[in-house]
Amino acid sequence: MKKLLGVLLAAALTLGLASIAMAATDSGTGDVTITLEEIAQLDVVGGNISFTFANSGTTAGSLPTVSDDAATSLSWTSNVSANSRKITAQLSADYTSGIVLKATVTKAGGNGTSGGIQTLEQTSAKDMFTGITNENVTGNTVTYNATLSNMIAPVTNESKTVTWTLLAAAA
Amino acid sequence: MKRKFAILILLSGLIFFANKAEALDITVTGSWSETINASDLISGAGSDLIDSYESASNAVSLSISGTTGTWRIDVKKIDTTWHGDFILYVKRTSDGTGGGVSGGTAYQEVSATDLSFFSGSDDVSGINTQVKLSGVSIQIPPDTYTTTIYYTVVDT
Numbered sequence: 001m002k003k004l005l006g007v008l009l010a011a012a013l014t015l016g017l018a019s020i021a022m023a024a025t026d027s028g029t030g031d032v033t034i035t036l037e038e039i040a041q042l043d044v045v046g047g048n049i050s051f052t053f054a055n056s057g058t059t060a061g062s063l064p065t066v067s068d069d070a071a072t073s074l075s076w077t078s079n080v081s082a083n084s085r086k087i088t089a090q091l092s093a094d095y096t097s098g099i100v101l102k103a104t105v106t107k108a109g110g111n112g113t114s115g116g117i118q119t120l121e122q123t124s125a126k127d128m129f130t131g132i133t134n135e136n137v138t139g140n141t142v143t144y145n146a147t148l149s150n151m152i153a154p155v156t157n158e159s160k161t162v163t164w165t166l167l168a169a170a171a
Numbered sequence: 172m173k174r175k176f177a178i179l180i181l182l183s184g185l186i187f188f189a190n191k192a193e194a195l196d197i198t199v200t201g202s203w204s205e206t207i208n209a210s211d212l213i214s215g216a217g218s219d220l221i222d223s224y225e226s227a228s229n230a231v232s233l234s235i236s237g238t239t240g241t242w243r244i245d246v247k248k249i250d251t252t253w254h255g256d257f258i259l260y261v262k263r264t265s266d267g268t269g270g271g272v273s274g275g276t277a278y279q280e281v282s283a284t285d286l287s288f289f290s291g292s293d294d295v296s297g298i299n300t301q302v303k304l305s306g307v308s309i310q311i312p313p314d315t316y317t318t319t320i321y322y323t324v325v326d327t
Contacts, residue, residue: 037207077209
């Protein structure tokens with residue numbers, strides 16, 4: 001009987017002390033979820049430009065020429081999870097046959113590579129800058145070059161739009 | 172008879188204290204979700220993302236009950252999918268109702284190790300807390316990142 005009472009007391013004591021020890025803390029949780037979306041933002045800085053192939057300054061026997069325009073620049077911000085991105089340029093419509101517009105992008109920063117001088121067309125977008133990854137860069141100069149491939153009849157206000165696009169490299 | 176009565180009193184006392192100690196409880200209500208996109212660029216194309224983001228000041232509410240006097244709240248986090256550039260902070264933004272609380276009103280970093288957050292006495296309900304994230308940049312790949320903050324009440 002005494003032994004039984006001793007065992008019961010020991011069990012009760014252990015249960016009590018264990019409960020006291022376990023009850024000293026309690027925890028609760030709150031989740032934090034951050035969704036970081038893909039970002040592809042491109043700005044064309046500089047507005048409209050114009051070229052005039054004028055009579056004055058033209059040498060007889062030679063095609064008229066105009067100076068390059070480097071007043072436009074590109075700024076972009078990109079984050080990617082896998083493949084890098086590229087920037088393309090495309091005309092809204094082709095110029096009169098004989099008028100050739102070319103462009104090139106000079107790298108100011110970032111990880112990408114300039115696609116060099118490209119002849120802009122309506123039929124296809126040209127890769128002007130490739131290998132863009134996680135970066136934000138400004139001041140990438142666009143140099144436009146307009147030439148005549150042959151003498152054409154006078155044209156005025158032949159305005160086209162160049163569309164610059166930042167997109168996935170696989171596109 | 173006297174021996175049996177003494178044993179009964181002893182058992183009753185142990186049971187009473189055991190039940191009393193098991194009642195300490197913390198209830199955590201709320202969470203924080205934040206979506207970061209192009210609208211969070213500092214100044215449009217060419218700029219980086221804003222570095223820091225804060226939850227609402229009452230995003231997470233804590234209620235402490237079953238206390239026997241003074242207590243302390245520890246805080247830590249366990250990451251599920253997280254980025255090494257992220258730094259998470261918490262701070263207390265209200266005193267709640269009942270009892271008393273002190274400390275924790277300035278942002279402190281939450282790590283994987285329990286650190287003291289704030290302390291108090293007696294039962295207190297509706298203690299508001301706020302969460303802040305820093306270290307966001309364009310260098311972090313797009314994804315959904317999650318972690319869980321653990322708030323632990325410790326009897327002191």
